[in-house]
Amino acid sequence: MKKYLIGYVHGIKNEHKCLGKGPEFLSEESTKGAHRIHKALEIYKPTPLVRLDGMAKSLGVKAIFVKDESQRFGLNAFKGLGGLYALICIVCKKLGLDMNTISFSDLQKPEWKEKLKGMVFVTATDGNHGKGVAWAAGQLGCEAHVYMPSGSSELRAEAIRRVGQAEVRIMETGYDDTVRYAAQMAEKNGWFLVQDTSWEGYEEIPKYIIQGYTTMAEEAVSQLKEAGFETPTHVFLQAGVGAMAGGVLGYLTNRYEGMRPIVSIVEPENIACIYRSAQVDDGEPHPAENTAPTIMAGLNCGEPCTVTWPILRDFADWYLSCPDYVSAYGMRLLAAPAPGDRQVISGESGAVTTGLLNVIAGKEGYGGLKDMLGLNENSVVLLFSTEGDTDPVHYKKVVYEGKDAMPF
Numbered sequence: 001m002k003k004y005l006i007g008y009v010h011g012i013k014n015e016h017k018c019l020g021k022g023p024e025f026l027s028e029e030s031t032k033g034a035h036r037i038h039k040a041l042e043i044y045k046p047t048p049l050v051r052l053d054g055m056a057k058s059l060g061v062k063a064i065f066v067k068d069e070s071q072r073f074g075l076n077a078f079k080g081l082g083g084l085y086a087l088i089c090i091v092c093k094k095l096g097l098d099m100n101t102i103s104f105s106d107l108q109k110p111e112w113k114e115k116l117k118g119m120v121f122v123t124a125t126d127g128n129h130g131k132g133v134a135w136a137a138g139q140l141g142c143e144a145h146v147y148m149p150s151g152s153s154e155l156r157a158e159a160i161r162r163v164g165q166a167e168v169r170i171m172e173t174g175y176d177d178t179v180r181y182a183a184q185m186a187e188k189n190g191w192f193l194v195q196d197t198s199w200e201g202y203e204e205i206p207k208y209i210i211q212g213y214t215t216m217a218e219e220a221v222s223q224l225k226e227a228g229f230e231t232p233t234h235v236f237l238q239a240g241v242g243a244m245a246g247g248v249l250g251y252l253t254n255r256y257e258g259m260r261p262i263v264s265i266v267e268p269e270n271i272a273c274i275y276r277s278a279q280v281d282d283g284e285p286h287p288a289e290n291t292a293p294t295i296m297a298g299l300n301c302g303e304p305c306t307v308t309w310p311i312l313r314d315f316a317d318w319y320l321s322c323p324d325y326v327s328a329y330g331m332r333l334l335a336a337p338a339p340g341d342r343q344v345i346s347g348e349s350g351a352v353t354t355g356l357l358n359v360i361a362g363k364e365g366y367g368g369l370k371d372m373l374g375l376n377e378n379s380v381v382l383l384f385s386t387e388g389d390t391d392p393v394h395y396k397k398v399v400y401e402g403k404d405a406m407p408f
Ligand SMILES: Cc1ncc(COP(=O)(O)O)c(C=O)c1O
Pocket: 077, 078, 079, 126, 128, 129, 196, 238, 239, 240, 241, 242, 243, 244, 245, 297, 298, 299, 301, 349, 350, 386, 387
């Protein structure tokens, strides 16, 4: 496929985009169980879809909407949607309960809690996913073990311990090897592995997780409608292993059928496995070419999720990668918005799409990519700020002290 380097943004246009239906497991029918489970939670509230008219005006587009996932379940990130739903599916299967009628609060009743006592959950995480799993396991009175890759912030580890009494360990291995370690521990000890990526032979639980993520897309579709928009014209989705991006893209492909938005997948240039897979262009998933550190901890993943790779391959329009300072730019723009716009607290992995949109469509230039993406005065852009200030110390450095400023 053709590769573009536009300033410091790398882009690949998908030349084999498929116009067919999205995957069945991400249809409206197949995902409504996950939406029902989430909506029955006592703490459930749709996260805000923030409209940024000041930013839209400055970029010359019709409207920009940012889904603020810092408000999700008090967990400061969207990830709990997947871990919680998968945990409930595992529990229901184990105890022979009906997924169509059960609720999380049923499972918190003493008679069920007693039966769940022996169940132990394990996962690897760069932060947000592990927090969701630890929280859900803790709510059910179950033990959880969470492994984090080397370089993980101790603050993020502590935040996981706080929500769910999980045992949390920062390892000396990178993300992908830490996932393999969690899988080995599950195998050895008979624990339940709740991992937010998949590989051959481990796909059922990741599918539940991915279905769980679609709740935020379903909310965004309804909220856009309420705001008077049938569909967005452009969606930017950030990717680590690509489970979130693939889940949301698959769901939107099914929901919007003939009126599909232009969808771009966004990764840090230091570790970009989806971009790399599109670049190799043999239809298969490939590990990232480079694995240098990035401030986008949630996107610091070198191997694509096998369940969602085919969705990203077949239905995305663009694959983009960019340096860390694009994400830092997005964090600052959302923290100190244009007059009249509401502030969104957005962390490193949450803000990269906002930063990138502003780089592509802003006055500085990169007009080439703006035109290639078809961004103009009729465009309605949907972004997902997938986390808040999950590393508050680093957030302050970026937002208040100008760390990772644009180099020009
Ligand atoms: C805040 C945030 N955004 C986006 C992602 C990317 O999700 P995925 O790894 O499914 O691509 C993650 C993953 O951990 C994350 O924590």
